[in-house]
Amino acid sequence: xxxxxxxxxxxxxxxxxxxxxxxxxxxxxxxxxxxxxxxxxxxxxxxxxxxxxxxxxxxxxxxxxxxxxxxxxxxxxxxxxxxxxxxxxxxxxxxxxxxxxxxxxxxxxxxxxxxxxxxxxxxxxxxxxxxxxxxxxxxxxxxxxxxxxxxxxxxxxxxxxxxxxxxxxxxxxxxxxxxxxxxxxxxxxxxxxxxxxxxxxxxxxxxxxxxxxxxxxxxxxxxxxxxxxxxxxxxxxxxxxxxxxxxxxxxxxxxxxxxxxxxxxxxxxxxxxxxxxxxxxxxxxxxxxxxxxxxxxxxxxxxxxxxxxxxxxxxxxxxxxxxxxxxxxxxxxxxxxxxxxxxxxxxxxxxxxxxxxxxxxxxxxxxxxxxxxxxxxxxxxxxxxxxxxxxxxxxxxxxxxxxxxxxxxxxxxxxxxxxxxxxxxxxxxxxxxxxxxxxxxxxxxxxxxxxxxxxxxxxxxxxxxx
Numbered sequence: 452x453x454x455x456x457x458x459x460x461x462x463x464x465x466x467x468x469x470x471x472x473x474x475x476x477x478x479x480x481x482x483x484x485x486x487x488x489x490x491x492x493x494x495x496x497x498x499x500x501x502x503x504x505x506x507x508x509x510x511x512x513x514x515x516x517x518x519x520x521x522x523x524x525x526x527x528x529x530x531x532x533x534x535x536x537x538x539x540x541x542x543x544x545x546x547x548x549x550x551x552x553x554x555x556x557x558x559x560x561x562x563x564x565x566x567x568x569x570x571x572x573x574x575x576x577x578x579x580x581x582x583x584x585x586x587x588x589x590x591x592x593x594x595x596x597x598x599x600x601x602x603x604x605x606x607x608x609x610x611x612x613x614x615x616x617x618x619x620x621x622x623x624x625x626x627x628x629x630x631x632x633x634x635x636x637x638x639x640x641x642x643x644x645x646x647x648x649x650x651x652x653x654x655x656x657x658x659x660x661x662x663x664x665x666x667x668x669x670x671x672x673x674x675x676x677x678x679x680x681x682x683x684x685x686x687x688x689x690x691x692x693x694x695x696x697x698x699x700x701x702x703x704x705x706x707x708x709x710x711x712x713x714x715x716x717x718x719x720x721x722x723x724x725x726x727x728x729x730x731x732x733x734x735x736x737x738x739x740x741x742x743x744x745x746x747x748x749x750x751x752x753x754x755x756x757x758x759x760x761x762x763x764x765x766x767x768x769x770x771x772x773x774x775x776x777x778x779x780x781x782x783x784x785x786x787x788x789x790x791x792x793x794x795x796x797x798x799x800x801x802x803x804x805x806x807x808x809x810x811x812x813x814x815x816x817x818x819x820x821x822x823x824x825x826x827x828x829x830x831x832x833x834x835x836x837x838x839x840x841x842x843x844x845x846x847x848x849x850x851x852x853x854x855x856x857x858x859x860x861x862x863x864x865x866x867x868x869x870x871x872x873x874x875x876x877x878x879x880x881x882x883x884x885x886x887x888x889x890x891x892x893x894x895x896x897x898x899x900x901x902x903x904x905x906x907x908x909x910x911x912x913x914x915x916x917x
């Protein structure tokens with residue numbers, strides 16, 4: 452066994468797992484989970500259920516679990532068990548993660564055949580960061596009552612378009628045509644039906660690009676929209692902004708507390724958010740949409756301030772990029788309603804994958820492509836379109852790179868603290884260097900934002916209610 456064994460100072464596999472493997476006479480090595488371990492050897496375990504009962508499914512992290520194939524194979528429409536049920540089950544054994552050990556649950560087990568082609572496998576121990584290295588033969592001995600099948604889609608065959616924005620229009624059209632052909636939706640228009648921008652949003656966009664716009668101009672626009680006016684005053688009065696004295700008017704909120712840039716970007720974020728409603732469905736474990744948006748915007752605001760002054764991009768625009776970074780998610784729900792629930796169910800059973808793989812596999816496009824396309828359609832600033840389009844590419848170094856780089860960094864930092872969804876991803880040194888930030892400085896920014904978590908949640912709930 453080639454992997455580096457854990458040293459004494461690091462956590463070990465929980466005692467219940469060690470006892471279970473001892474009882475089964477399975478020998479193992481404890482291995483630190485770190486980037487670079489082969490995904491084909493890492494066993495992803497998910498617990499699914501339907502009216503018939505529960506089923507444990509094991510597959511390599513080099514694959515996406517396709518629920519449609521699973522349905523064809525089993526004749527059952529399985530989805531991930533509820534978070535509460537899984538936590539209860541794991542809690543009985545004092546585990547944080549589901550280990551890929553069939554003997555741990557009383558439910559039947561189905562495994563992907565390709566697992567056994569590897570000489571040894573890496574299994575979650577139940578303790579974050581600790582894997583168990585087990586030979587393929589030993590693993591096979593634990594599968595005597597399990598069934599084998601081919602239901603995974605190799606990630607090598609799924610190619611999300613991360614860096615070819617010129618192809619977005621064509622790929623979006625192809626995705627729409629594919630849906631029509633498959634009769635997933637009874638009626639799809641030849642063009643993507645996008646609701647027109649609200650009048651307030653149009654006015655705010657005009658002000659955003661007007662270099663001569665004044666506080667009086669934004670005050671005038673906000674005051675003509677009662678809901679927005681109430682929102683701005685409540686933001687200013689929020690303890691998060693710690694304003695001195697009582698907020699008496701919209702102008703007071705802007706001049707004394709929030710400032711022109713913040714108000715115009717918060718107002719624009721809210722106006723765009725109201726254009727597309729929040730989907731009723733969402734993946735389990737998902738951080739609520741506006742909560743994630745506000746957190747990301749707040750972290751980006753802090754990261755922008757921490758950058759060397761000469762390198763700093765426009766703070767208002769970076770904040771807006773954080774606020775709208777996941778806007779493509781709303782758009783997918785709006786454009787592909789019949790299939791959005793299927794995307795959610797696939798995200799639940801593929802927690803080891805970034806959503807881009809699931810969306811590419813099911814739709815042929817990602818939320819980043821369609822989100823950036825819409826921003827261009829609405830004539831939003833190019834910096835914002837770039838931020839949405841390249842946010843998952845940590846190596847992006849093209850025009851306006853600081854905007855997607857900041858979103859990428861903020862999203863990964865928050866994921867490492869349990870906010871957002873998808874796997875934890877490494878933050879390359881080169882990404883930090885391009886932004887003129889140290890790792891310690893970036894971590895410090897996130898810590899400061901999360902210290903105000905209660906206040907940020909309050910702000911996010913205001914968005915949700917608007």
